[in-house]
Amino acid sequence: MNPQRNPLDFSRTAGCAGILSALLLAAWITPAQAQEPAGKDLRLFYSQHCAGCHGADGAAQGAAGKKLKGQDLTDPAWRKGTSDEKMVKVIQKGIFFGLAMPSFKKDLTSTETQRLVTEVIRKSEKGKVIGKD
Numbered sequence: 123m124n125p126q127r128n129p130l131d132f133s134r135t136a137g138c139a140g141i142l143s144a145l146l147l148a149a150w151i152t153p154a155q156a157q158e159p160a161g162k163d164l165r166l167f168y169s170q171h172c173a174g175c176h177g178a179d180g181a182a183q184g185a186a187g188k189k190l191k192g193q194d195l196t197d198p199a200w201r202k203g204t205s206d207e208k209m210v211k212v213i214q215k216g217i218f219f220g221l222a223m224p225s226f227k228k229d230l231t232s233t234e235t236q237r238l239v240t241e242v243i244r245k246s247e248k249g250k251v252i253g254k255d
């Protein structure tokens with residue numbers, strides 16, 4: 123056989139390109155996958171998407187919260203009178219066609235919404251900033 127390298131043999135360069143694209147692919151996939159097992163940080167999600175209206179602690183006592191009339195999510199009496207299902211529904215659907223409160227259907231799965239209610243809202247306390255511990 124011809125010991126000389128066949129100029130048409132691209133296997134070496136193809137190999138390089140293959141490794142390179144594998145690395146690029148890995149770099150592209152890894153950040154998303156690394157987050158998956160633990161799931162979304164819902165306390166962080168709250169501080170980024172809900173605190174503006176409901177307050178850093180959930181009590182809606184800040185200027186913005188008061189102006190927007192966000193519900194005081196830390197109010198024990200209100201919390202007793204409402205159900206997880208109702209809160210989940212509101213977070214998924216929003217209020218008044220998304221004008222008073224936006225729908226978060228696109229940002230949260232139903233499991234995430236459920237967890238946001240039981241692990242974040244149900245545990246919020248007046249004066250305790252959510253996502254800061």
Ligand code: HEC
Nearest residue numbers: 171172175190191192193204208209212213222223224226
């Ligand atoms: C643009 C402002 C705004 C944003 C952002 C917002 N809300 Fe609301 N939210 C409101 C308003 C206004 C109400 C209605 C208050 C009322 O009826 O007294 C409300 C009500 C609620 C209620 C009570 C629903 C009920 O049963 O009466 C829950 C729970 C709630 N919001 C959770 C959230 C969560 C969780 C987020 C973030 C993922 C969020 N909200 C983001 C404005 C907002």
